Amino acid sequence: MSAAFFIQVFINGLMLGMTYVLIASGFSLIYGIMRLLNFAHGEFYMLGAFATYLLAERLGLNYFTSLALSMIIMAILGVLVYRLFFRPFRDQHDPSLVIALGLAMLIGGLALLIFGEKDCSVSPAFPGIIQFGGVTLSLERIAVIVMAIILMVALSLYIKYAKMGQAMRAVAQDREAAALQGIGVDATFTLCMAISSALAGAAGALLAPLFFVNPFLGMHAVLKALVVVVIGGLGSIPGAIAGGLLLGFVESIGNTFLGDVTEILGFVLIMLVLLFRPQGLFGHG
Amino acid sequence: MVKKKLSSWSFFLIIFVFPFLSQDPYVLNILITTGIWTVAAWGVRLIMSTGQLTLGHAAYMAIGAYSSALLVMKGGLSFWIAFPLAGIISAIVALLIGYPTLRIKGVYFSIITFAFAEIIRLIIIHWPSLLGGYGGLAKIPAPDPFLTIRFTSRLPYYYLLLALAIVTYVVMVRIDQSRLGKIFSSIHESDTLAESIGINIMKYKIIAFCIGCFFAGLSGSFYAHYFNFTSPEFFTIWQSIYCLIFVLVGGGGSVFGPLLGSFFLTLIPEILRVAKEYEPIIYAVILILIMFLLPGGLISLPMRLRGKKSF
Amino acid sequence: MKPKSWKYSGVVGGIILCLIICLPAPSFSAPEKILKMGAIFPLSGRGATWGLAAQKAITVKQKEVNARGGLKIGNEKYKVEIIWEDDKYNAAAGRMAAEKLVNRDQVKFIHGSQSSAVILAVQPITEPQKILFLVNSYAKEVLAPDKPYSFRMVLTSNEILQGMYPWLKKTYPQLKTVAFIEPNDASGWSIEKDCKRIAEQNGYQVVFSQFYERGTSDFYPLLNKLLVHKPDFIDFTGAPPGDQALIVKQVRELGYKGKTFAGTTIDPVQFCKIAGVQNAEGHISNTHDLLGAYTTEGQRKYYDDYVAIYGQPFDPVTPKYHVYLDILVQAIEKSGSLDPTVVKDTMEKVDTWNTIFGPAKFAGQAYYGIKRQIITPVYVSELIGGKLVNRGTMMPTLP
Numbered sequence: 001m002s003a004a005f006f007i008q009v010f011i012n013g014l015m016l017g018m019t020y021v022l023i024a025s026g027f028s029l030i031y032g033i034m035r036l037l038n039f040a041h042g043e044f045y046m047l048g049a050f051a052t053y054l055l056a057e058r059l060g061l062n063y064f065t066s067l068a069l070s071m072i073i074m075a076i077l078g079v080l081v082y083r084l085f086f087r088p089f090r091d092q093h094d095p096s097l098v099i100a101l102g103l104a105m106l107i108g109g110l111a112l113l114i115f116g117e118k119d120c121s122v123s124p125a126f127p128g129i130i131q132f133g134g135v136t137l138s139l140e141r142i143a144v145i146v147m148a149i150i151l152m153v154a155l156s157l158y159i160k161y162a163k164m165g166q167a168m169r170a171v172a173q174d175r176e177a178a179a180l181q182g183i184g185v186d187a188t189f190t191l192c193m194a195i196s197s198a199l200a201g202a203a204g205a206l207l208a209p210l211f212f213v214n215p216f217l218g219m220h221a222v223l224k225a226l227v228v229v230v231i232g233g234l235g236s237i238p239g240a241i242a243g244g245l246l247l248g249f250v251e252s253i254g255n256t257f258l259g260d261v262t263e264i265l266g267f268v269l270i271m272l273v274l275l276f277r278p279q280g281l282f283g284h285g
Numbered sequence: 286m287v288k289k290k291l292s293s294w295s296f297f298l299i300i301f302v303f304p305f306l307s308q309d310p311y312v313l314n315i316l317i318t319t320g321i322w323t324v325a326a327w328g329v330r331l332i333m334s335t336g337q338l339t340l341g342h343a344a345y346m347a348i349g350a351y352s353s354a355l356l357v358m359k360g361g362l363s364f365w366i367a368f369p370l371a372g373i374i375s376a377i378v379a380l381l382i383g384y385p386t387l388r389i390k391g392v393y394f395s396i397i398t399f400a401f402a403e404i405i406r407l408i409i410i411h412w413p414s415l416l417g418g419y420g421g422l423a424k425i426p427a428p429d430p431f432l433t434i435r436f437t438s439r440l441p442y443y444y445l446l447l448a449l450a451i452v453t454y455v456v457m458v459r460i461d462q463s464r465l466g467k468i469f470s471s472i473h474e475s476d477t478l479a480e481s482i483g484i485n486i487m488k489y490k491i492i493a494f495c496i497g498c499f500f501a502g503l504s505g506s507f508y509a510h511y512f513n514f515t516s517p518e519f520f521t522i523w524q525s526i527y528c529l530i531f532v533l534v535g536g537g538g539s540v541f542g543p544l545l546g547s548f549f550l551t552l553i554p555e556i557l558r559v560a561k562e563y564e565p566i567i568y569a570v571i572l573i574l575i576m577f578l579l580p581g582g583l584i585s586l587p588m589r590l591r592g593k594k595s596f
Numbered sequence: 597m598k599p600k601s602w603k604y605s606g607v608v609g610g611i612i613l614c615l616i617i618c619l620p621a622p623s624f625s626a627p628e629k630i631l632k633m634g635a636i637f638p639l640s641g642r643g644a645t646w647g648l649a650a651q652k653a654i655t656v657k658q659k660e661v662n663a664r665g666g667l668k669i670g671n672e673k674y675k676v677e678i679i680w681e682d683d684k685y686n687a688a689a690g691r692m693a694a695e696k697l698v699n700r701d702q703v704k705f706i707h708g709s710q711s712s713a714v715i716l717a718v719q720p721i722t723e724p725q726k727i728l729f730l731v732n733s734y735a736k737e738v739l740a741p742d743k744p745y746s747f748r749m750v751l752t753s754n755e756i757l758q759g760m761y762p763w764l765k766k767t768y769p770q771l772k773t774v775a776f777i778e779p780n781d782a783s784g785w786s787i788e789k790d791c792k793r794i795a796e797q798n799g800y801q802v803v804f805s806q807f808y809e810r811g812t813s814d815f816y817p818l819l820n821k822l823l824v825h826k827p828d829f830i831d832f833t834g835a836p837p838g839d840q841a842l843i844v845k846q847v848r849e850l851g852y853k854g855k856t857f858a859g860t861t862i863d864p865v866q867f868c869k870i871a872g873v874q875n876a877e878g879h880i881s882n883t884h885d886l887l888g889a890y891t892t893e894g895q896r897k898y899y900d901d902y903v904a905i906y907g908q909p910f911d912p913v914t915p916k917y918h919v920y921l922d923i924l925v926q927a928i929e930k931s932g933s934l935d936p937t938v939v940k941d942t943m944e945k946v947d948t949w950n951t952i953f954g955p956a957k958f959a960g961q962a963y964y965g966i967k968r969q970i971i972t973p974v975y976v977s978e979l980i981g982g983k984l985v986n987r988g989t990m991m992p993t994l995p
């Protein structure tokens with residue numbers, strides 16, 4: 001096995017990792033700020049992919065326009081879902097869980113009814129591949145990695161420096177103290193849902209041309225997101241990035257060298273992390 | 286006290302008498318299936334009563350199912366010995382897993398239980414020589430005749446399950462009312478407080494966890510011998526989630542809750558068969574509606590009605 | 597503990613009893629003579645593509661039979677009514693569906709299902725009650741001497757590859773080595789065993805075989821390793837259609853120049869859309885273009901009937917499901933009885949059946965221990981310029 005082989009393994013891991021980061025970051029954000037395990041997050045990812053499909057393939061819009069529009073549509077949907085379903089039970093843990101699950105089932109079921117069960121596909125915005133020294137990378141994948149990095153940097157900067165971003169961090173740390181300081185908890189939650197849903201939509205939009213789109217993408221995505229945020233730390237964006245990349249590399253290396261036993265590895269990893277460092281790599285207790 | 290005894294026993298009486306009115310095997314099957322999930326859900330409720338939310342209950346059902354099937358098929362034991370043994374094996378695994386994991390709280394514990402459940406499922410899949418892999422274990426024999434009753438029709442299974450349900454119910458109610466139950470409650474309210482008055486919270490959490498998983502094992506064993514077939518597909522994250530939903534929708538506040546939750550959420554999909562492709566959507570809507578109207582679960586209905594009437 | 601009045605419990609018990617009464621009632625026949633049958637297929641969720649395909653094909657036949665008044669037994673005609681149930685590709689749901697069909701609707705004939713877990717969970721109900729169960733699925737255990745009422749109506753990878761591999765050997769003699777990719781699930785495992793065995797029987801060397809986690813869309817890690825072994829062709833028969841298209845796309849991106857091969861049917865339009873027309877060029881599959889060569893009269897008629905009911909585009913995955921109802925109707929009419937045992941005996945005795953594929957037989961006495969596997973022609977086609985080109989057809993023989 002040549003150097004090119006190992007470089008390819010590395011790049012595969014990076015690619016897989018960035019996919020997971022995209023899906024998991026929104027999930028982590030919601031847990032961190034709203035303390036809600038949003039099982040419906042995977043369905044938002046799936047809807048983002050379908051939104052892009054409808055806009056780009058059916059309406060013939062330019063891919064980037066479709067991406068931007070998908071994010072906006074998903075953000076609006078996220079806010080609606082928050083207002084209608086999550087806000088009434090903001091502080092009640094058990095009903096929130098059942099409602100999130102029920103929502104996931106509802107959205108998945110509606111998507112199947114409306115879109116049918118067949119796989120749909122979105123034409124790539126950057127067709128073509130580049131090869132150097134035996135390593136292959138398709139241009140679409142590079143585009144995904146680049147855009148994912150841009151989104152993550154934008155998100156991190158926003159949370160660190162923007163007023164609303166800082167408000168979100170305050171609410172995440174201590175909701176009551178933040179409220180006492182005059183930070184609108186509801187407004188913060190709404191913004192959080194909007195951003196998180198937009199991220200899920202972006203993930204769906206970016207990955208749609210790479211793979212395919214069908215109504216069943218949701219469950220798999222949310223379970224992966226769960227693994228990532230547990231490893232990285234619930235509620236931490238750097239954690240989601242680290243966790244996503246770690247999972248990506250573990251799976252890439254695992255699938256290349258160990259075969260299908262890799263599936264078990266992911267869960268063993270979770271258990272180890274939770275036993276020895278339950279707050280995750282970057283999380284705060 | 287007398288009123289309470291009347292309430293639960295009148296319900297079980299209805300279930301006991303039902304086959305005298307109708308022996309429709311389709312309905313009996315639904316009631317039996319509901320019963321299996323009720324026993325499992327009671328286990329979840331017990332674990333939840335110490336403040337630990339488990340997302341991996343299906344794994345313990347699987348352990349019970351596979352242990353029981355193998356003890357009978359490979360070990361040559363009678364069902365009547367394999368059945369309680371299956372529960373005990375599940376409880377032992379619960380002890381081994383519970384010991385390191387129960388000190389972890391909240392959502393992190395839930396995720397660990399989920400991870401463990403997946404690991405169990407994957408182990409079952411990757412050990413086909415013993416556990417049948419994806420194809421599962423087929424031709425699991427029915428229980429051996431009990432006294433002179435042979436398990437060739439639905440009825441003996443029905444009454445066996447009823448007996449199991451009654452025993453489980455009584456155990457759960459007794460625990461709730463005993464000192465043990467009060468300790469569980471206090472741990473649920475606040476572990477730090479409980480610890481400060483000298484309660485060894487780990488010990489009690491483990492007890493609740495092991496008992497809960499014991500009943501999961503029993504229900505799994507029954508499942509295997511009733512369906513004559515078991516496969517890793519029967520014990521995925523969704524089954525664990527359903528156990529949890531039965532408790533939350535029915536209401537974790539009383540032992541009666543999971544029973545209600547299990548009934549409603551097993552009957553609803555059957556009734557909705559006529560809705561064909563709309564069934565999953567209607568089911569999801571009903572789930573959400575119940576949570577909206579009765580966040581405390583179905584058992585909180587009379588209190589809500591009374592509450593509203595008082596104005 | 598909050599005190600509960602026993603009135604509450606009575607009310608709850610009463611409500612539950614009412615709910616039980618609301619359960620689907622047994623369907624009653626109209627005065628016209630009707631034969632009720634059941635069908636358990638995945639109509640939602642993962643396997644829906646196949647389940648819905650089966651529904652379409654069986655419905656085409658059903659409409660044809662009912663248009664001529666129904667099936668004929670003696671002097672009476674029976675219209676065919678099919679009660680469809682969704683097993684959601686999961687054994688527990690399939691089992692509940694079977695319970696309803698057998699105990700509520702009292703059907704004696706059931707068509708189903710795609711998943712071997714569903715079939716294995718349902719057989720303990722259908723076999724003891726002597727209900728004829730026409731099945732699919734790839735698992736070998738589904739057919740067995742102690743399950744005389746189960747017949748498999750579709751070819752499995754075992755039979756399909758027995759037809760396709762010799763064709764491959766003859767047509768592309770320069771191919772010597774093969775790599776397998778299968779999903780980690782029941783059919784994947786079963787198919788991989790068949791693939792290995794049949795490939796080796798035909799003189800191919802297996803250089804690589806790996807399973808992937810269901811739900812994977814990024815096959816780069818797996819393919820990266822596969823390509824080190826430089827296989828002449830890659831066989832991914834067990835993978836679902838979407839995954840197949842992705843594997844083809846990604847392996848071509850990684851520079852693979854060999855042949856891609858799968859013993860399953862694909863929808864060429866969808867496949868090329870996901871994989872890319874150039875990447876899919878030369879892909880060999882078990883799909884038959886009903887408008888192309890090697891098509892029988894029967895298939896052409898089926899194509900017309902299908903389009904008349906469902907319009908375009910035609911779904912090439914559907915034809916193989918036609919035999920379910922086609923052969924059942926023939927068997928019932930030949931046996932002159934609605935008793936499943938008599939029909940079963942007829943299905944055993946009759947040597948050849950007339951299907952849209954031409955003559956078909958049941959075989960498998962040696963391989964399965966019981967003669968219950970249908971043998972229909974195996975088709976091979978290649979994707980050229982985004983279109984299916986039929987390359988041949990052969991009848992598989994079971995060992």
